[in-house]
Amino acid sequence: MSRRETAVTWVVLLAAFLAAWSLASATLPVPPYFLPPPTAVAAAFVDLVAKGILPVYVMESLGRILLAAAVALVIAVPLGLLLGMSRGVADFMYPILNFFQSVSGIAWLPLMLVWFGFGEKTILIAVNYTVIFPVLFNALLGVRSVPRIYVNALRTLGGSRWRIVRDVMIPGALPNIATGMRLGLAYGWRALIAAEMLVGANGLGFMIFSAQSFHLTARIMLGMAVIGALWLLLDYFVLRPVEAATIARWGLVQR
Amino acid sequence: MRPWLSTARGALPFVVLVAAWAAVSGAGVMPAMFLPGPGDVARTGWEMAKDGSLWVNIGASLGRVLLGVVISVPMAVAAGIVVGLNRRLASVLEPVASFFNALSGIAWLPLAITWFGLGWASVTFILWNTIFFLVFFNTLVGVRTVPRIFEQAVRTLGGARRHVILQVLLPGAMPSIVTGLRMSIGFGWRALIAAEMIATTTGLGFLIFNAQNFHQTDAILAGIITIGILWLLTDRLVLQPLERWTIERWGLVSSS
Numbered sequence: 375m376s377r378r379e380t381a382v383t384w385v386v387l388l389a390a391f392l393a394a395w396s397l398a399s400a401t402l403p404v405p406p407y408f409l410p411p412p413t414a415v416a417a418a419f420v421d422l423v424a425k426g427i428l429p430v431y432v433m434e435s436l437g438r439i440l441l442a443a444a445v446a447l448v449i450a451v452p453l454g455l456l457l458g459m460s461r462g463v464a465d466f467m468y469p470i471l472n473f474f475q476s477v478s479g480i481a482w483l484p485l486m487l488v489w490f491g492f493g494e495k496t497i498l499i500a501v502n503y504t505v506i507f508p509v510l511f512n513a514l515l516g517v518r519s520v521p522r523i524y525v526n527a528l529r530t531l532g533g534s535r536w537r538i539v540r541d542v543m544i545p546g547a548l549p550n551i552a553t554g555m556r557l558g559l560a561y562g563w564r565a566l567i568a569a570e571m572l573v574g575a576n577g578l579g580f581m582i583f584s585a586q587s588f589h590l591t592a593r594i595m596l597g598m599a600v601i602g603a604l605w606l607l608l609d610y611f612v613l614r615p616v617e618a619a620t621i622a623r624w625g626l627v628q629r
Numbered sequence: 630m631r632p633w634l635s636t637a638r639g640a641l642p643f644v645v646l647v648a649a650w651a652a653v654s655g656a657g658v659m660p661a662m663f664l665p666g667p668g669d670v671a672r673t674g675w676e677m678a679k680d681g682s683l684w685v686n687i688g689a690s691l692g693r694v695l696l697g698v699v700i701s702v703p704m705a706v707a708a709g710i711v712v713g714l715n716r717r718l719a720s721v722l723e724p725v726a727s728f729f730n731a732l733s734g735i736a737w738l739p740l741a742i743t744w745f746g747l748g749w750a751s752v753t754f755i756l757w758n759t760i761f762f763l764v765f766f767n768t769l770v771g772v773r774t775v776p777r778i779f780e781q782a783v784r785t786l787g788g789a790r791r792h793v794i795l796q797v798l799l800p801g802a803m804p805s806i807v808t809g810l811r812m813s814i815g816f817g818w819r820a821l822i823a824a825e826m827i828a829t830t831t832g833l834g835f836l837i838f839n840a841q842n843f844h845q846t847d848a849i850l851a852g853i854i855t856i857g858i859l860w861l862l863t864d865r866l867v868l869q870p871l872e873r874w875t876i877e878r879w880g881l882v883s884s885s
Contacts, residue, residue, distance in 0.1 A: 380720070380721070383717075383721055384721070387721060407743065408743065408744065465638075466641070466642050466645075467642070468642075469639060469642050469643065470642045470643070470646055472861070473643075473857050473861065474857075476857055476860045476861055476864070477853055477856055477857040477860070478818075478819040478822060478823075478856075480819060480822055480823045480826075480834075481822050481834075481837065481852075481853050481856050481857075482853065483826075483838075484826075484837045484838050484840065484841035484849045484852075485837075485841075485846060485849050485850065485853070487841050488663065488841055488844055488846055488849070489663060561816075561819065564733075564734050564735055564736075564816070564819065564820070565819070565823075567735055567736050568735045568823035571735070571738065571739075571823075571827065572823075572826060572827070572838075579735075579736075582736065582739045582740075583738070583739050585739060586739035586740075586742055586743055589743065591740070591743055594739045594740050594743065595740070597736075597739075598732055598736050598737070598740065601731075601732060601736050602728050602729070602731045602732035602736070603728075603731075605731040605732075606727065606728060606731045609731065
């Protein structure tokens with residue numbers, strides 16, 4: 375299918391979808407707040423942008439997830455690499471990290487609420503926790519999955535310990551780290567929305583959850599569209615290209 | 630290595646972890662109300678197990694996940710194959726599916742509550758959203774990666790369309806479907822815990838969130854540990870073996 379055909383198909387489908395939605399919200403025998411028409415969602419968009427609420431909430435949510443990503447890169451990646459260097463330490467840490475990775479940050483939220491109260495700190499800790507553990511776990515796994523033969527080869531050629539770390543272990547772990555970052559941020563974005571719902575005073579999660587109490591369904595739908603679109607942009611333009619480039623550049627292909 | 634020795638080695642990290650926890654809570658850095666020791670948590674867990682409330686909540690959470698899987702997976706696989714048969718439709722619907730993947734889970738909760746109210750219908754709707762779109766997307770991708778030559782071979786030998794579907798596309802897509810299933814249950818389980826905190830009065834998510842209202846940190850920790858163990862058991866004993874077995878049985882190895 376040519377580019378032009380794809381574009382035409384898309385426009386037709388989108389128009390059909392919007393038409394069906396408008397028709398359903400006009401004819402279905404349900405209260406108006408059940409299914410507001412697309413125009414109401416557009417109006418909510420214009421309204422919230424004009425009042426400056428939507429841009430602020432988007433920046434709050436994005437800021438929180440980007441902070442967690444930065445913390446994961448600066449702290450979790452080096453720590454995971456370090457723990458993976460020694461087989462004994464890695465064997466010891468593996469089950470523990472696996473356990474913490476599999477308990478989602480949201481499950482810790484009640485405990486964080488008791489410890490830190492309803493506030494920014496609790497949200498940040500829950501989100502950082504959710505992002506950090508998959509990254510840490512995968513960095514460790516990445517170092518351990520580098521075949522021994524490469525280490526031995528460099529040793530045989532007289533490479534120092536530092537050379538082995540720099541030229542074998544870190545590049546060898548990079549594909550796993552990229553995968554870990556993508557998975558961690560995917561879990562983290564969802565945990566952020568949930569934490570903002572339960573704790574928040576701002577952010578997209580808070581926006582859609584508080585709108586529910588007032589039956590502002592158009593605002594909920596708008597928030598959902600923004601949440602989905604932001605994640606897609608992040609995934610398509612940042613995370614996927616980085617992961618693909620890392621695997622293409624440093625991925626170890628076994629023959 | 631003898632079996633008991635390897636079990637002991639596997640348990641060692643957790644023994645050290647629990648010992649460290651006992652040391653920190655015993656040292657009195659934080660009041661016991663904030664960080665109860667392992668003994669208190671075990672006692673609370675045992676009491677909840679004895680009076681049956683723990684089992685009721687475990688049953689509610691597992692039952693919801695199971696219901697979500699039973700409803701969503703057949704729909705998702707069927708839809709994925711039907712769409713995958715048509716290249717044109719597939720290339721149009723793939724981005725739609727990835728949009729809903731990006732949205733899956735907890736973001737649906739406010740809308741679900743508006744439509745279905747608090748309760749099991751909302752939770753099931755959220756699980757359906759999480760599981761359906763991931764499995765649908767993976768089925769679609771799986772069907773599309775089956776080399777056309779297999780389809781053409783069956784066709785050449787006089788096979789009908791249903792032979793192509795049942796004997797080429799479905800088995801060929803199996804590894805991708807099962808990987809999608811494993812991922813979707815991982816995301817679904819997390820979404821469920823969050824949804825139970827808000828929308829229900831049973832389940833492990835409700836258990837820990839309700840305990841928070843009364844500052845019962847021992848019950849919260851017992852709940853968290855239960856959640857972790859349940860997921861590890863499901864993943865180790867069901868999902869990982871299923872994935873490995875599927876790849877061994879149906880994985881396409883190209884001998885080039």
